[in-house]
Amino acid sequence: MKGIALIFLILILFCSCTSASKSTRTKPLIVATTSILADGIQQLVGDQDLDLLTQADLVVYHGLYLEGKMTEIFEKLAKQQTLIDVSKGIPVDRLIRSGPESHSVDPHIWFDISLWSAALAYASQELQVWKPSWKPQLQTNTEAYLLQLEALDQQTKTKVQELVQRNQVLVTAHDAFAYFGKAYGLPVYSLQGLSTLSEPGLRDLTELISLIQTYQVKAIFAEQTISPKALQAVARGAAEKNQTVKLAGPLYTDSLDAPNTPAGTYLGMFETNLQLIYSQLLP
Numbered sequence: 280m281k282g283i284a285l286i287f288l289i290l291i292l293f294c295s296c297t298s299a300s301k302s303t304r305t306k307p308l309i310v311a312t313t314s315i316l317a318d319g320i321q322q323l324v325g326d327q328d329l330d331l332l333t334q335a336d337l338v339v340y341h342g343l344y345l346e347g348k349m350t351e352i353f354e355k356l357a358k359q360q361t362l363i364d365v366s367k368g369i370p371v372d373r374l375i376r377s378g379p380e381s382h383s384v385d386p387h388i389w390f391d392i393s394l395w396s397a398a399l400a401y402a403s404q405e406l407q408v409w410k411p412s413w414k415p416q417l418q419t420n421t422e423a424y425l426l427q428l429e430a431l432d433q434q435t436k437t438k439v440q441e442l443v444q445r446n447q448v449l450v451t452a453h454d455a456f457a458y459f460g461k462a463y464g465l466p467v468y469s470l471q472g473l474s475t476l477s478e479p480g481l482r483d484l485t486e487l488i489s490l491i492q493t494y495q496v497k498a499i500f501a502e503q504t505i506s507p508k509a510l511q512a513v514a515r516g517a518a519e520k521n522q523t524v525k526l527a528g529p530l531y532t533d534s535l536d537a538p539n540t541p542a543g544t545y546l547g548m549f550e551t552n553l554q555l556i557y558s559q560l561l562p
């Protein structure tokens with residue numbers, strides 16, 4: 280994830296030529312650092328421009344080091360712009376850590392819908408402080424959107440419970456689903472760690488293949504932003520040991536699909552993933 284967020288940010292930093300200058304805008308400009316976050320904030324603010332970092336009146340970011348080195352840029356921006364770190368809306372004890380360091384927090388909070396709701400509810404409160412005149416609209420939008428999220432959360436619980444009862448496990452390319460697994464009770468495994476930049480080693484491949492044999496895993500899942508090569512090697516390795524496993528997907532993990540496509544919003548992305556996982560793993 281960390282690599283993806285960084286690329287997205289660099290792009291928006293260097294593409295500021297496409298946006299109207301601060302003085303010619305009639306509405307304040309809000310910037311979010313990823314497509315997933317941009318959709319969440321768009322749902323809250325409604326008809327409002329979300330765009331580029333350097334032109335922004337307000338910057339909304341994930342936090343939890345998801346934006347990596349960009350954190351230093353945020354610190355500089357904070358002197359002249361308002362910033363919202365949505366991860367501040369999540370109780371610290373619900374964060375998943377791989378070590379004691381602050382950068383070892385798993386940033387994929389959007390795969391636990393209740394945590395994503397908490398992050399957006401916090402963003403809504405901060406937006407209301409930033410623009411008190413927007414308060415009624417923000418409250419209405421937030422309430423409506425949180426209800427939609429809650430409905431999807433229930434639907435996810437029901438579907439995943441069925442998979443858990445049938446001893447299914449979720450195997451993906453990188454470690455994006457730890458919050459999903461914890462929230463909905465499904466064991467999750469991946470080939471790469473939290474960052475999409477690291478290369479899987481031979482040991483990881485061998486371990487994953489034996490896990491696929493143990494659980495007789497029917498399908499493993501490629502991801503939209505990661506090359507399927509390593510998972511193809513896993514599927515070949517499993518086949519050599521007489522365990523046929525399908526390489527399914529791709530799942531949308533660290534960014535949404537293009538606008539106006541089924542996975543082009545957070546709700547659509549989550550539902551698309553859920554349907555795919557459910558249909559591929561259900562015996």
Ligand SMILES: [Zn+2]
Binds near residue numbers: 453454475
């Ligand atoms: Zn990721």
